[in-house]
Amino acid sequence: MSACPDKAMQLQGLLDGELDAVNAAACEAHLKTCEGCEAEYRRLEALRESLATPGVAHRAPERLRGKVEAMLGAEAATPEPPAAPSMRRTSPWAASGMAGLLAATLAVMIVLPQVGDGEVARQLVASHVRSLLANHITDVATSDQHVVRPWFNGKVDIAPPVPDLSAQGFPLVGGRLDYIDGRVAPAIVYRRRLHTVNLFVWSAQGRLFNAARTIRRDGYTLVEWTAGGLRYAAVSDIEPADLLRFKAAYQAHSPDPSH
Template sequence: MSMSDDELGMLIRRQAARHAPPAGLAQRIGQALRTEAVAAPPPAPIRQRQLQRRGWWQGLACFGTGAATAWGLALVLLATPLPPSDALAEAVTANHVRSLMAAHLADVASTDQHTVKPWFAGKLDFSPPVADLAAEGFPLSGGRLDYLDGRTVAALVYRAGPHVINLFVWPAAQGQGQGQVLAPVFSTRQGYQLAHWAQGGMQAWAVSDLNAAELRTFALLLRERTAPRTP
């Protein structure tokens, strides 16, 4: 049976109306698609740039924290004074190095203790003990004036082969060995060996690039030779 065009169009419209989607379905589908687009991670290049930017800021924050900590530690160290003995040991070492660099070891150059000791008369308010240890391998080379511990001190120069020994001597202050006998204390600063002792109202610092055993021998010999004689 044949159908006219009008009858066919009416049949199609009737079938479309029977299977039409529920009202609001298109709106709900659109909303769901927009929600999914928001929740989905960004494309790989965008997400990678976001992660790189976040890592850069985190690295900068860590660097800032580390730098602040380092500066804080440096300020604490700079603001913390050295103990008196350590500060004096640093000054003794610096004076020794300076005398070698300036090539000014002696104001009076002599191997004779009877020439060196009188030279200090009138230049110091004390008389430094001077001993000749040439027979033991530590000949006297001379003496000069130096400055340590806030005052002028005697610097006696000895040698051990090619090595120079600076011996700094000055009166011990009250509470720093005045009237006491202090056995040598040995230490190392900047690769140099140091020995510090006190006796007869004087304190002495010896410094050299000798090895520790040789400087110990020198210090013990010198203490023995310059010890005050008991009547």
């Protein structure tokens, strides 16, 4: 009996530990009822063990390693070409690049939510998990940013940027409506490999929030920031450093000049 054709990537993801908690549990439950997939998973496990056997893997010569390291070093030392002229004014901090932005974000990281924001953080994580459990990740499923942003028109009173971040490793999946902090809010959905990133956006309405903070809650990472009168919250079970990279990529490629 052969494995289910649509489960091939999930079996690989489960073996490599790349599935989020919800999809991992669903895949493990499927293995208990499908002999073909269970047999394929055991075959993949045996193959991995065989490849890990001493003497099987070929070690590249040290001379080749030295050449590769020299090439990488030369590439790192080569100055980048000047950026193409932009149609919009670039703020001074943007000139330092994404690396500086990520460092600044890390500098203001805190571990626990402050009083008054704990309930919102709980809502955000709960909404993220609920979208996975109910298999209601998107209301509009598309990777076209020019479809997702107009879809929110007339449904909410804000129009958040929806940049295409596929080149940065976070492809756009779509969008949906959610309910956060007592109001209907857009949720823009991205992927990081097999993991889901929910980006919730709603109006700050003049309220004072942390400029930026990172929280770990119930096994999930939540990264928040404010810009242009909007409050942003990205939630996922990917590593905190990866979610901070997502934030940096989103800000760097957002058409909002306030970023």
